[in-house]
Amino acid sequence: MGILLTxxxxxTYGDELLGSRSPDGIDTHHHHTFTYKLASMIGxxxxxxxxxxxxxxxxxxxxxxxxxTDPREVDLVVIxxxxxxxxxxxxxxxxxxxxxxxxxxxxxxSQIIPSQKTLSLLYEHGPGxxxxxxxxxxxxxxxxxxxxxxxxxxxLTYMKHIQWICDSKGIPVIQGIIHPxxxxxxxxxxxxxxxxxxxxxxxxxxxxxRPECSMGLGFYATIYEQVVDKxxxxxxxxxxxxxxxxxxxLLLDVIKERSLIDVID
Amino acid sequence: MLLTNGCSFxxxxxxxxxxxxxxxHNHHTFTHKLANKLGVEYVNLATCGACNSKIFRxxxxxxxxxxxxxxxxxxxWSAFQRGEIAENHSDDFEVVRKIQRWQCMTQIxxxxxxxxxxxxxxxxxxxxxxxxxxxxGILETLSRMCDMQWLCxxxxxxxxxxxxxxxxxxxxxxxxxxVYRRGDANWSPxxxxxxxxxxxxxxxxxxxxxxxxxxxxxxxxxxxxxxxGHPDENSQTEYxxxxxxIFETSFE
Numbered sequence: 001m002g003i004l005l006t007x008x009x010x011x012t013y014g015d016e017l018l019g020s021r022s023p024d025g026i027d028t029h030h031h032h033t034f035t036y037k038l039a040s041m042i043g044x045x046x047x048x049x050x051x052x053x054x055x056x057x058x059x060x061x062x063x064x065x066x067x068x069t070d071p072r073e074v075d076l077v078v079i080x081x082x083x084x085x086x087x088x089x090x091x092x093x094x095x096x097x098x099x100x101x102x103x104x105x106x107x108x109x110s111q112i113i114p115s116q117k118t119l120s121l122l123y124e125h126g127p128g129x130x131x132x133x134x135x136x137x138x139x140x141x142x143x144x145x146x147x148x149x150x151x152x153x154x155x156l157t158y159m160k161h162i163q164w165i166c167d168s169k170g171i172p173v174i175q176g177i178i179h180p181x182x183x184x185x186x187x188x189x190x191x192x193x194x195x196x197x198x199x200x201x202x203x204x205x206x207x208x209x210r211p212e213c214s215m216g217l218g219f220y221a222t223i224y225e226q227v228v229d230k231x232x233x234x235x236x237x238x239x240x241x242x243x244x245x246x247x248x249x250l251l252l253d254v255i256k257e258r259s260l261i262d263v264i265d
Numbered sequence: 266m267l268l269t270n271g272c273s274f275x276x277x278x279x280x281x282x283x284x285x286x287x288x289x290h291n292h293h294t295f296t297h298k299l300a301n302k303l304g305v306e307y308v309n310l311a312t313c314g315a316c317n318s319k320i321f322r323x324x325x326x327x328x329x330x331x332x333x334x335x336x337x338x339x340x341x342w343s344a345f346q347r348g349e350i351a352e353n354h355s356d357d358f359e360v361v362r363k364i365q366r367w368q369c370m371t372q373i374x375x376x377x378x379x380x381x382x383x384x385x386x387x388x389x390x391x392x393x394x395x396x397x398x399x400x401x402g403i404l405e406t407l408s409r410m411c412d413m414q415w416l417c418x419x420x421x422x423x424x425x426x427x428x429x430x431x432x433x434x435x436x437x438x439x440x441x442x443x444v445y446r447r448g449d450a451n452w453s454p455x456x457x458x459x460x461x462x463x464x465x466x467x468x469x470x471x472x473x474x475x476x477x478x479x480x481x482x483x484x485x486x487x488x489x490x491x492x493x494g495h496p497d498e499n500s501q502t503e504y505x506x507x508x509x510x511i512f513e514t515s516f517e
Contacts, residue, residue: 061408068415068465090401092451107404108455137395144388149351153370157322164329165412168419194353198369 002073004046006035007063008080011178011223012050016234017241021102032241034223035078037248042255042263044075053103053111055086056151060158067169076261077166077173078251080223081159084151084182085114085121089138097126114142116181119188121146149198152186156205163213172260174251176215179224183217212258220254223247266333267307269296270324271341274429274480275311279491280498293498295480296339298505303337303512314372316347317402321409328420338417339508340426341472341480342410345402345436347374350385400440400455407462414470423516425508427472430481434474469515477511480504 006012012035014020019029030036030048039046047070049062063079089112094105103111114121123142125135159175166173177183190199206217216222226243227233234240255263269275275296282289291297291309300307310323320342328334349370358366366372371381375393378386410426417424428434441459445452463471473479478486483504484496491497496504 057405061405064408064412064415068411088401090397090404090455092397106454107458108400108452109404133391134395137391140388141392141396145350145385145392147351149353149369150349153351153368154318160329161325164325165416168416192353195369197367198351198353201368 001044002075004035004039004042004044004076004078005049005063005066005074006038006046006078006080007049007054007059007066009050009054009059009082009178010052010238011082012048012080013052014048014050014244015052015102016236016238017244032244034244034248034251037245038078038251041248041252042076042261045072047072050080051104052101053086053098053113054082055088055111055113056081056084056155056158057088058106058109058111060162063162064165067165067171074171076255077162077171079162079173079175081155081175081177081182083113083116083179084155084185085116085142085146085148087112087146087151095131095134112138112142114146116148116185118185119148119192121148121151148185149189149195152189153198153201156202159209159213160205163209172255173213174215174254174260175209175213176220177217177222180216180222183222186217210258212254212260215254220250226250266335267296267300267303267305267337267339268310268324268327268335269299269307269339269341270310270320271429272311272315272320272343273313273495275309275339275341276313277311277495277501278313279493279495280501293501295501295505295508298502299337299339299508302505302509305336308335311341312367314347314374314377315343316349316372316374317342317345317406317409318349319367319370319372321413324413328416334420334422336423337512338422338424338426340410340413340424341429342406342426342433343429344374344376345406345433346376346398347372347402348398349373352382352385399436400452403437403440403459404455407459407466410470411462411465414466423512424470425472425511426470427477428474428479431473431479431485432481434479437474469511472511477507483507 014029014033017029017032020027035046035048049066088109090108091110098105114123121142123139163173190202211219223239226246227239232240232243255261277283277290277294280290280293296307296309310327349372351369352371378389414424441456468476480496484490484500488500489497
């Protein structure tokens, strides 16, 4: 029997759940995550590649790297794509700020996390971001070059690639986004004047992606929408264990409804 | 069927007839000549100025939508540093700026910022100063090369891929020098990852990257380079022969 492979950002990693961000580096929160719960429900072992701060470029790369190199058979892939504004740059050193918020620094690739304001991206000074030239160049790039449309275009392209690659490999796949705001942003960009080629690309891609590869993009719901009471949102904005449990239940429903893999009730 | 993709070198920029409307240079390209040698039809997806994300995307789009997979594929990846940005432009932008765009994505090359909107170019100059777009581009391109090799193995497609210009090999070799692991230099994690990816690539996926010769070097060594830096017609002919030889001898 193969494994369940999940990937995403801090929501998939399970940030802020009890036992995450362990000072000794040995996290003990995994049994609280939707990955663990879903794996138990479907009777599979799992590999959770989710990491704090991951951009969608990193999520795409690490997913494919894993599929290419891990000798274990994969029975199901579940990817929760992150905020689309994120991207990565190559730098010689990790900035201190990333250490504070438990962002792994892999292959010299730093994850850049802009905040998103409707149709624009903003880059704000974070803790440990002391290099003024670095801050200025990234801010200029994020706010004056990197359009929201570029990032949406890239994420939707990754989603298309993943669906097709998994189809080619015969691996069932589920994909979604973490927060409904990301979908609202996509919809807003479709109302802008001009951007004809972009709009055609977005609508074509959304109709290409199957319902189970569009969770939160007009089908089913996001992990953030599992919140039923504000008290379930943790101090840094992640969702608590109850939401992870509900999301695992939702994923199981999707698996059954779409007949993705054999599961035992 | 033979599928090829790449930048202007694969499209056949500056070959006789390239500037006619519609272009009449296809019979000079290595794609055309290689397809003849293999006795198959061909599709050439290459576009001038394409960055590697676009080359990968367009290839995937073709494979996803074709009725029958190609039997042979050749991809010559472009400069590692190139990127793309989604922009909204007036309909006459391409004519005024002399740059083609597809799907709203402007192709950006650090060496050709003059083609861009002035405000965009001004912002990119300091950005390139701080951010190592070369190393980021190498990591992305080699990852995509591995993806493509893995996919083609699954789909039963004979794939040859490599780089268009000797500069790419020079850039890659330079960034892997031991000096970047010593003293204050802290590039070891990146270098380890790149070496791991290079090890995954078969010789047929490293044309011009340590195996066989790239198209530019071939033109420079044995033939001639056109005024704007593209290989001439004879280079394309010889390159088709080399690729044909690789297809004949390196695949079952």
